[in-house]
Each structure stands twice: as C-alpha cells, then as structure tokens.
Amino acid sequence: MLPKVIVYSRIPEDVLARIQESCEVTYYEKLNEENHSSFMKELTNAEAVLGSGLKVDKDLLAKAPKLSVVSNITVGYDNLNIDDLTERGVLATNTPTVLDDTVADTMMSLILATRRRIVELDQLVKSGNWKANISKEHFGLDVHHKKLGIIGMGRVGQTVAKRAEAGFDMEIIYHNRSRNEWAEQNHHATYCSLEELLKESDVVCLLTPLTKETYELMGKEEFQLMKKTAVFINGSRGATVDEDALVQALETGEIYAAGLDVFKEEPVPVDHPLLTMKNVVTLPHIGSATHETRHKMAELAADNMLAALGGACPPTPINGEVRS
Ligand SMILES: NC(=O)C1=CN([C@@H]2O[C@H](COP(=O)(O)OP(=O)(O)OC[C@H]3O[C@@H](n4cnc5c(N)ncnc54)[C@H](OP(=O)(O)O)[C@@H]3O)[C@@H](O)[C@H]2O)C=CC1
Numbered sequence: 001m002l003p004k005v006i007v008y009s010r011i012p013e014d015v016l017a018r019i020q021e022s023c024e025v026t027y028y029e030k031l032n033e034e035n036h037s038s039f040m041k042e043l044t045n046a047e048a049v050l051g052s053g054l055k056v057d058k059d060l061l062a063k064a065p066k067l068s069v070v071s072n073i074t075v076g077y078d079n080l081n082i083d084d085l086t087e088r089g090v091l092a093t094n095t096p097t098v099l100d101d102t103v104a105d106t107m108m109s110l111i112l113a114t115r116r117r118i119v120e121l122d123q124l125v126k127s128g129n130w131k132a133n134i135s136k137e138h139f140g141l142d143v144h145h146k147k148l149g150i151i152g153m154g155r156v157g158q159t160v161a162k163r164a165e166a167g168f169d170m171e172i173i174y175h176n177r178s179r180n181e182w183a184e185q186n187h188h189a190t191y192c193s194l195e196e197l198l199k200e201s202d203v204v205c206l207l208t209p210l211t212k213e214t215y216e217l218m219g220k221e222e223f224q225l226m227k228k229t230a231v232f233i234n235g236s237r238g239a240t241v242d243e244d245a246l247v248q249a250l251e252t253g254e255i256y257a258a259g260l261d262v263f264k265e266e267p268v269p270v271d272h273p274l275l276t277m278k279n280v281v282t283l284p285h286i287g288s289a290t291h292e293t294r295h296k297m298a299e300l301a302a303d304n305m306l307a308a309l310g311g312a313c314p315p316t317p318i319n320g321e322v323r324s
C-alpha cells in the first residue's frame with residue numbers, strides 16, 4: 001500500500017508526478033472554504049502533508065492520527081507549532097538555502113525602489129505628469145556607500161550583505177541574538193545592539209523568523225530611533241512589525257520610506273493605510289517567487305517528504321530529534 005499524502009499547495013507538474021510514483025496523492029492547488037471539509041476528511045488517513053502556510057498545532061494533529069511528516073514549502077515555519085509536532089513524534093521540514101539568492105534580490109529591489117522612489121516616479125511618468133525636467137522635489141537618496149543594518153543576519157541576511165557590500169559598496173552592520181562570524185569575515189559586517197543599528201543605518205532590513213521574541217520587534221520606539229532619511233525594509237513576516245507604529249512613523253516623517261514584502265494580514269486589506277502612501281513600496285509576499293526558485297523549493301519539499309516517509313533522514317529537517 002502506498003502512503004497517503006496531501007499536497008495542499010500548487011506545485012510544478014514534474015514534482016507532483018514524482019511524488020505520485022510512490023504515494024497516493026490528494027492534490028489541492030490551494031485550501032479554501034469549498035475544499036475544507038474534503039481536506040479534513042483526507043487528513044484522517046494522511047501520513048504526510050506538503051505545502052505552504054497550513055497551521056499545524058495540537059488541534060489539527062488531533063484530527064490527523066496517522067500523520068508523521070509535515071513538509072513546508074517555505075523556509076519560515078511560524079505556521080507550525082514545533083513543540084506540538086515533536087511531542088506527537090511528527091517530523092517537520094522546510095526549504096532553506098535554495099531561495100536565498102532570489103529573496104536577497106527582492107530585498108535589493110525594495111532597497112533601490114524606496115530610496116530612489118522608483119514606483120512613485122514610474123507613476124509620475126505614466127500619469128502624464130512629467131512636464132519638465134524634474135527638480136529636487138523628485139530626487140531620491142543614494143544606496144551606494146550607505147550603511148545597511150540587517151536585523152537577522154542568517155542565510156538570507158548574509159546573501160543580502162554580499163550584494164550590498166560587493167555591488168553597492170555599502171557598509172554592513174547587523175544584529176542577531178548571537179554573532180555571525182561568517183558574515184563578519186566575509187562581508188566585513190559589524191555586530192551591534194539593536195538600538196545602535198537603528199540609530200546608525202540608512203537602510204534597516206528585517207530578516208528574522210517570526211517568533212514570540214520577534215513579534216512586533218519594530219514598534220513606535222524602534223522607528224523613533226531611526227534616521228529621518230532611513231528606509232525600513234521588511235522581508236521577514238508582517239507580525240514582526242507594529243503596523244500602526246509604522247504608519248505613524250511614515251506619516252510624521254520619522255522615517256523616509258518603507259519597502260514591504262510581508263503584512264500582518266495577507267492578502268493585505270485594500271483599505272490598509274500603508275497602501276495609500278507614496279513612500280511605501282509593497283509586494284504580495286513574493287520574496288522567493290521566481291519560476292526557478294519555486295521549482296527548487298517544491299523539489300526540496302518533495303525530497304524531504306519522500307525521504308522521511310521512506311525512513312531516511314530528510315535533507316532539511318526542522319525537528320530532527322524526532323528521528324533520532
Ligand atoms: N518574504 C519572503 O518571501 C521570505 C521570508 N523569509 C523570512 O526570513 C526569515 C529568515 O530566513 P533565513 O535567513 O533562511 O533564516 P535563518 O535562520 O538563517 O536566519 C534568521 C536570523 O535571524 C536571527 N534571529 C532570530 N531571532 C532573533 C531575535 N529575536 N533577534 C535578532 N535576531 C534574531 C538569527 O540569529 P540568532 O539566532 O543568533 O538570533 C538568524 O541570524 C524566515 O524565517 C522567513 O520568516 C524567508 C524567505 C522568503
């Protein structure tokens with residue numbers, strides 16, 4: 001008997017076909033109200049689930065008695081309660097590393113777009129309001145030779161630092177809970193406190209996971225510490241930021257601009273005040289969303305699930321202790 005698995009997000013056809021060679025697959029391109037009861041029924045017999053964003057905690061596990069593997073097609077795993085999974089002996093996996101370059105490219109796009117006002121000036125041209133030579137009211141701020149502060153100097157953070165240092169001659173400072181010697185040696189990054197980073201940076205780039213510790217890490221006081229000419233870039237998760245405080249910081253000119261790939265509520269509501277601001281560049285959580293990288297992520301998620309179902313150690317486990 002082939003193991004029953006649920007794939008609950010859209011994945012490339014070749015990856016789906018590979019999973020189907022050794023598993024009985026129930027496939028949903030996405031979960032919604034219409035397929036919810038079918039999904040919950042399938043869950044009672046599923047040994048594995050693969051996809052992005054499903055909230056898995058002890059309540060869901062209680063409805064999935066045969067589940068042994070949860071394979072996330074994301075690197076962030078704030079959707080999973082790892083303690084609950086580990087207690088039940090369920091292995092969780094994610095997709096680190098294969099997305100680092102693409103996400104770092106997205107972060108650089110937001111840095112450039114906010115400081116050079118790319119989206120706002122694109123609108124100026126397209127709306128027919130480019131009437132004469134532009135003057136200083138339309139000038140932006142440099143990126144090259146400025147100071148980049150990375151909060152969360154991990155895999156993605158280091159990849160941003162590499163681009164910023166090598167391509168833009170930026171000076172890199174960073175804040176983690178512990179020092180990252182690789183980044184210090186390879187990107188001349190300097191470790192500092194969060195307060196120091198916020199006071200000194202021209203660009204603040206947030207790239208931590210969402211945890212209890214990082215929930216609303218950026219709030220009123222943190223934005224007040226930033227330079228008036230600094231931009232804030234969020235590539236982590238929306239809930240690492242107090243969005244009301246961010247709106248206020250932007251409205252009152254406490255900071256220059258913000259570039260946001262993530263929001264507390266996704267999709268972000270169309271009437272959200274952040275969407276009305278010229279100095280905010282928004283993206284629909286597309287940090288890793290290129291054809292090439294999403295393919296690699298789906299492949300890695302499949303490798304993880306198939307290895308774990310076969311009793312082998314998956315390439316990128318989160319709670320590897322479940323197997324030891
Ligand atoms: N927008 C998008 O599409 C994407 C978003 N992401 C987000 O980015 C996150 C980071 O990914 P990745 O670089 O692979 O993860 P890593 O685990 O490699 O890096 C995370 C970094 O955050 C630091 N960190 C963790 N907690 C804190 C804290 N409380 N204060 C300060 N620093 C902290 C860690 O250092 P230390 O442990 O020393 O504190 C580590 O350096 C993901 O979890 C995800 O949420 C990732 C990919 C795509």
Ligand SMILES: O=CC(=O)O
Nearest residue numbers: 073074075076288
């Ligand atoms: O947000 C995306 C991820 O991979 O995490």
